[in-house]
Amino acid sequence: MTTPHREVTVAGDRPYRIRIGPGLLDDGDTLAETVRGGEAMLVSDRNVAPLYADRVADALRAARPGLRLHRHVLPAGEAAKTLAHFADVTHALAEARLRRDASVFALGGGVIGDLAGFAAACWMRGIDCVQLPTTLLAMVDSAVGGKTAVDLPQGKNLVGAFHPPCAVIADTAALRSLPARELRAGLAEVVKYGALGDADFLGWLDDHADALLTMDDAALADAIARSCAHKAAIVARDPFEHGERALLNFGHTFGHAIETEQGYDGLNHGEAVAVGMVLAARLSEVLGLAPAADTARLQALLQRLGLPVALPSGLDPDRLLAHMRLDKKAQADGLRFIVWDGVGRARVLAGVPEAAVQDVLRG
Numbered sequence: 346m347t348t349p350h351r352e353v354t355v356a357g358d359r360p361y362r363i364r365i366g367p368g369l370l371d372d373g374d375t376l377a378e379t380v381r382g383g384e385a386m387l388v389s390d391r392n393v394a395p396l397y398a399d400r401v402a403d404a405l406r407a408a409r410p411g412l413r414l415h416r417h418v419l420p421a422g423e424a425a426k427t428l429a430h431f432a433d434v435t436h437a438l439a440e441a442r443l444r445r446d447a448s449v450f451a452l453g454g455g456v457i458g459d460l461a462g463f464a465a466a467c468w469m470r471g472i473d474c475v476q477l478p479t480t481l482l483a484m485v486d487s488a489v490g491g492k493t494a495v496d497l498p499q500g501k502n503l504v505g506a507f508h509p510p511c512a513v514i515a516d517t518a519a520l521r522s523l524p525a526r527e528l529r530a531g532l533a534e535v536v537k538y539g540a541l542g543d544a545d546f547l548g549w550l551d552d553h554a555d556a557l558l559t560m561d562d563a564a565l566a567d568a569i570a571r572s573c574a575h576k577a578a579i580v581a582r583d584p585f586e587h588g589e590r591a592l593l594n595f596g597h598t599f600g601h602a603i604e605t606e607q608g609y610d611g612l613n614h615g616e617a618v619a620v621g622m623v624l625a626a627r628l629s630e631v632l633g634l635a636p637a638a639d640t641a642r643l644q645a646l647l648q649r650l651g652l653p654v655a656l657p658s659g660l661d662p663d664r665l666l667a668h669m670r671l672d673k674k675a676q677a678d679g680l681r682f683i684v685w686d687g688v689g690r691a692r693v694l695a696g697v698p699e700a701a702v703q704d705v706l707r708g
């Protein structure tokens with residue numbers, strides 16, 4: 346069975362396809378397309394596995410009779426994206442005695458995608474990984490591009506590797522079971538693509554905000570495909586973030602600092618990025634780069650989408666700044682931020698004075 350779907354290709358040395366459409370988790374031929382060996386490990390979390398793991402397993406076995414499919418289920422949520430759970434997955438791979446031609450299937454949101462992807466990157470120095478994103482955020486962002494990692498108490502994604510997937514298979518019907526808060530979190534990363542490089546897309550999001558919030562199928566499929574096309578183009582040009590790819594970090598220097606300071610138990614990633622994008626726009630204003638009207642427009646759209654736009658109360662600006670000094674974009678010349686010259690015109694700015702960042706954090 347081949348399900349009708351949209352496709353985006355991520356070009357490069359090892360190109361791969363992103364498939365987007367309803368029913369793909371039941372499409373064994375598509376799921377098995379890149380499987381080379383006779384064994385695989387399905388990694389998922391305690392919310393997602395009961396909903397979808399059996400269906401994926403049945404579809405894979407129907408397409409590949411004899412495939413030895415193992416399963417490892419982790420606790421759900423950002424707090425599980427740790428070195429300890431990464432170690433658990435590697436022990437499960439060892440127990441299953443997976444060889445180099447085996448595949449890891451990462452079934453879940455960005456937490457599972459990042460963690461299982463990192464385990465696939467490290468097991469025997471790298472085995473195949475198929476991303477099966479089940480959150481909007483994972484479909485539009487984390488499953489694509491090959492960044493894998495776990496968090497440390499000291500900072501987000503500090504231990505990780507670039508390990509592009511062999512395929513990304515996004516079953517949009519899985520979004521039906523997604524909690525509303527998680528849908529909104531994914532919309533933050535969708536807005537990011539418009540904010541950083543596509544003013545027309547931001548206008549489209551203004552026009553389709555209600556349709557997206559009510560999960561209109563056509564609007565969601567458009568938003569996912571357009572977001573994936575944006576990310577695929579940037580990743581193809583700069584897979585290892587030597588330059589342009591850093592634009593995908595718009596809002597993340599602030600956002601990651603918030604997540605770290607809250608011990609990965611406060612705002613979720615998309616929410617933190619929403620706040621971070623507004624702060625990045627304010628920073629651009631403080632530096633005299635962009636008009637206040639553009640910050641107001643971004644803020645209004647994020648608020649319409651039900652996302653937070655201000656720092657949660659009680660966070661200490663000095664501690665946030667300390668987290669930012671360990672941001673992966675920081676260099677010997679100091680902090681580097683993704684700023685913008687206005688909607689759709691983001692760029693990397695080095696040597697940003699900490700006093701300007703403090704101004705923004707103190708409101």
Ligand SMILES: NC(=O)c1ccc[n+]([C@@H]2O[C@H](COP(=O)([O-])OP(=O)(O)OC[C@H]3O[C@@H](n4cnc5c(N)ncnc54)[C@H](O)[C@@H]3O)[C@@H](O)[C@H]2O)c1
Nearest residue numbers: 392421422454455456479480482486487492519522523614
């Ligand atoms: N690698 C990248 O390029 C990249 C990009 C963006 C974000 N990220 C990372 O992604 C993570 C955030 O991902 P996320 O927002 O998907 O969070 P998540 O993986 O924690 O998923 C959110 C919640 O939704 C549940 N869930 C997932 N799919 C579901 C479904 N279909 N039905 C019901 N419940 C479901 C999960 O169990 C979890 O409780 C962060 O760690 C972030 O750093 C990575």
Ligand SMILES: O=C(O)C(=O)C[C@@H](O)[C@H](O)[C@H](O)COP(=O)(O)O
Nearest residue numbers: 486490492501502590593594597673
């Ligand atoms: O793919 C990228 O590049 C991104 O920056 C996408 C971000 O949305 C994502 O949150 C990523 O994990 C952040 O990367 P990091 O290098 O800042 O940890």
Ligand SMILES: [Zn+2]
Nearest residue numbers: 534597614618
């Ligand atoms: Zn992100």
